[in-house]
Amino acid sequence: MSIGLSPELASREEDEGLFSRDLDGQLVRMDKVTAEDLKRDVTIKIDGRSVTVKKAVPATDSQGGYLKDENNKIIPRATTIYDAACALFATGTLRLTKEMIEQGITENPIPILCHQSHMDPVAVCRMCVVEISKVKRGKMQAERKLLPACQHRVEETMEIATMATSEKVRKTVGTITELLMADHPSPCVKQTQTGDCELEALARQFNVPAPRFSRREPKPKDDSSLVIAVDHDACILCDRCVRACNDIRDNQVIGRAGKGFTSKIAFDLDDPMGNSSCVACGECMISCPTGALTNKAVVASKPWEGLSPPAERIHAEELIRHPIPEIRRSFRGATPAFLRWNEGSIVRRRFRKGEIMCREGEFGSTAFLIETGNVDIYLNSAMEHATSSGKGGILGLFKKFTVDHVLRKDTRGDASNEGRHITIDAPVTLDFARPTARLGPGDIFGEMTCMNSYPRSATVRASEDTVVLEFMRNVLYIMQRNKTFRASLEKKYRERAIANHLRSVPIFAPIRENPAQFEQFVNTLRDTVRLTRADPGDVIFNQGDRADDGFYLVRTGFVKVSQRRPGGDHVLNYVGPGGYFGEVALMGDVPEIQAIAPAGLRTATCSALDHVDLVQITVADFRDLLAQFPQIREPMVREAVRRLQEDLKSRERTEGVPLGEFLSQGLMNANSLLVLDLNKCTRCDECTKACSDTHGGVTRLIREGLRFDKFLVASSCRSCLDPYCLVGCPTGAIGRKGSVEILIDPNTCIGCGRCAENCPYGNINMHPFETNERVPDPERPGRSMAVYKQKATACDLCHHVGGDPSCVYACPHDAAHRMTGRELIDLVERRNS
């Protein structure tokens, strides 16, 4: 009991702890941290070493993207003791190098088990408990209990003793580990499969001897899922799968059931996993620290068949222990369990010198990481232009390279081609005159095609014999979860791509005329720009917001610029790679702009159309640039005025077309709509019959759907530019196979229904198919019957029969047509004018 306190306060302390009251003895409300706290310093000591951290840090999603509130402001979260320890020490999984040890860096002495940096802390395993003291009433006083570092906020004057310095912590954490190990089926399935059971690793690290406590009754296994094995006996109720399922993926399947020592994780109403609403996304499995949720590895995915050069299988182990440090680091974000689960999603391919690895304009869904060798990355069309003295023209290039060149051409302005650069899907940008760049070992390319399923933005050719790792979106998604990986991509961008990227922005053309000045310009921005990322639908800023966030350049993806107008939102523009936005509101001091736009306020809403990478230049930097480089000020103003006037014009243009409706129905995203002209269609249903005949009696279109003007957009796959359906397929059965249509491989489809759920337009249907498996027929003893399994089906544009889609071909009235969203809007526009 504390000395020198009145008995009343002393007894009060029992309950409330050191940090509950302020200096006046008032209870401190645990308020949410504020934006100011992002700037406020807090200094604490951990094992005697001082560390200064911000009181709050931006809350992030699982991919490191900042979370924003409804007003589009960064949401701060309180900095925890564990965060501070991570800032002070190397992270637990990092192997220390000699230099790091010389610099005094040691391993983080706070172990974690239930906590993961991309999840909200729950502080249930108590592995991270520490001793906390704090100055109170002028004296350093210790908390009575140990408290969890993963969840406890940092406070000024705090002193922390971890297991490195406190015998009490060491003993307590040792006992907790021993308790968990007593019931743990060691080695568990995870340890056997991939050798990375986190609990067993901690037990080894703490030298926990064979547990003295006897083991509980083993808990049952649940083998009902086709892809994930559940072993309740290895479950330590860390809540990681629960948060993975509900918070990270929002699948809302896993919860904790029961109470006390009988509690367990449960699916839906404690159904077997295979009978529950689980979509087998695998997030729980990769989140599980032990062998409670493991990969059954029964699904043989064959998306790599028939490739040349052939795809070689690569084992997870090989990636984890890859001899090239950069590659090893790239896979750090992916746990061995994840890599094993996704072994089919990563392959090695060996290209001979001169072989093309991917071609500009092709649809693809993979990214590449170079192991050995070098590649040249270039644009075919641009090469033509370079070799044929400017012929072919810029439109030819962008036709293949962008998705809606018509709408976005004005982002290019009228700058000449000379000295222009082209942003591509790799950590370099290409010089327009010599559109070739070289990448080497450890470099990654094809990221944007992989994430967004866009056509390849450039062609890549092996400039010598080259070995690459090629992988699918699910792997890249998890790789991006790792801070180190993200940081290394950023570093590469800053080192290699920023100069060319800035050079490619037409508005900066006047600076690049003076190489010395341009270098200074690049150096000013190199370290101060922020690289941010937005997911589809994320608002970057809203119309009417104060413009305090800055000016944006687009690296990859597309940003939609829209304005609120009577009758709904109107899209003004799409800004793609190489474009910029956000400058108008930062130039409120310019008289010409003042006259037509509100000073300091955003004149339009900018939001991400797909996965977008942005370069954000702060307001201060932007203003400095204008002051420092007066030659860009004038064209910048001119361009801004032009854009504002364009807005007014577009207002008139779009008034004839219900553009809002068009957008809200997602038609902009469509590559291939089945459009029925209702003036011609007699509802004879020949299209449906034709589809059914072509696809073994199961129709893939329904002659119903959204009405748009005088047209019916039938329920049939639209081959979207950004197909949501591809996200989360656990086996990679659905994808683009080098073409525009979305194909579902019936051999690898496990019938999880995830794609059907993801399709916003209801165009993927689940149908039972007969399988080779047979079971005894309950109604006819002695006979067997076929097992039917659900598989996903979608329009494949009659891929397998070649030629026109049957629906269009079969229409006797010329009412059925396939067209892009853009073509449909043009059609409507023409009709109305």
Place this chain on the structure above:
Amino acid sequence: MIQQELHAIQKVHGYLPVDELKKLSTRLNVPLHRIHEVASCFPHYRLTPPPAVEFKVCRDMACHLKGAPEYVRSLKAMASELGGGQVEIGGVSCLGQCDGAVAVMVGHRFYRNKSIAECRSLLRDALANRTAATSPGDTHAQAPATHSPGRSTRPTSRATGWRIDPYEGREEYSAARRFVAGDNVAALLEALKIGELRGMGGAGVPAHQKWSDVRQARGERKFIVVNGDESEPGTFKDRELLLKTPHLVLEGVILAGLLTGAERGYVYIRHEYEPQIVAMKEAIDRAERMGVCGENALGTGRDFPIEVYVSPGGYICGEQSALIEAMEDRRAEPRNKPPLLETNGLYDKPTLVSNVETFAWAPAIYYKGGEWYRDLGVNGGKGARFLSISGDVAKPGVYEVPIGLPLGELIGKHAGGMLNGRRLKAVATSGPSAGFLPPMLPLEDLPRAARERLKDQPYLNLLDVPLDLQAFRDLGLMLGAGLVVYGEDTDMVDQAVNATEFFRNESCGKCVPCRVGCQKLVVIGQDLQNGRYDATGLAPVEDMVGDLRSAMEQASICGLGMVGANPLGTVVRHFRDDMTAYVRSTFRPATQAGIRTVEVPR
């Protein structure tokens, strides 16, 4: 809404059918796993159809001491003979009827002080009728016979003779009326401060401090919650207060509401306390009719509704942050602290959660003055309080005693002395939470300050210790509201294993030290009882219990885990001969075993 909906479904179907839960999920737009999380966490909810006859035997502390395990064995044997699978016999966590041990529950009905033979005939009757609801259950020892669930004809005036009731049973609400008549915030806080009223739920937080904290906490909306989840074995005082003086509890809530500016009050009562729930609901109805709560409460122009919240059960709901979690439709799992409920409580709003008795004392203290309450105490203690006492005493029950009364007087005078003149072997001073203390406590177990004060004595005589929270804390001991007394022939290992089983069963399972630690402690105790250890094994047992006690105390989230190892820990420390009995396989009464017992003067 989930909790209320589950209550409603169970009322209709007798359990929670899967189809109904699926419909509920659609109706509330809440995922299935969220519903299952709640439905599977509380003992009140059944996920399977109930049997025709449900017969439950209280298995904790006093009931265990009086042979509950034997009841279960005997009844199970009988059920398998006669039941035809239509009867379910099982233990149940403390029913709050420790003064009527062994207590059993058939369907919704309590029966107290039943012998095995009586229980067998109860079971026979129930089986004959295939339902337990037809025969009237026992009434509480001190409860009027008019109380049966669902129907009550409670008179508006019934004197208890307790000092807590300044109105001698009349529902006057004079204290609240007086508060409204003038601006009496300072006076009320001052009275609570002078009276040194402490929270009666266990933590003993000074009431004036807590009330003023909630008053000063920032926030437009605030709440008052009465913690009537009384589920600690050996504790049943709130049962009596809720039943006999619901108007005092309500007036305390009204005073707290007026003081803090709260917008609503809740009386959270465990679901087994059906007569208490009825009494409280009726008292609220009457109070609303009198205009002291509800719309325009006491003419203040503000509404202050008070409602009963029926707990879906579980000891852990008594942990106040778990109680709030349950009210927010989540699993009853304690929160990590800070923050405290006073600032971040129900729906993250400032919330005053206090024990039933704390609220019930407030009107008298305000009405009669802080000095009046303070002077009720003796031997340096301040005030008075209600204690429940059970076990091997002649008159188990609830007693209103001055704070500072020596423990020996509570046992010897109020509780009528030891049952059948036995000698005293051990006292549990806070249900199972403080473990079991011998009457002669070795000085080396006390904090240094206390050791120095008592250095002339060989032992601390527990019977001399005043029943005063501060006096106990100064000695490094815990005092709760329920005391259980054990006679010389008690097997303390058996009691400790039983108490540990209680903690294991009632642990919410959220944090590792408590969830796994309690289970391991039970196994250690059972292994000892089953002769798994020989004499050389006792030292490792002591080590294991010691390590678990320290890890659980240091690292558990809430109080349950922190005290979960105390029963075995104290028995290992003080009743070693009872442990070695299992090694020798012969149990010796305390006198032969060299364990100090005392005679309690009557």
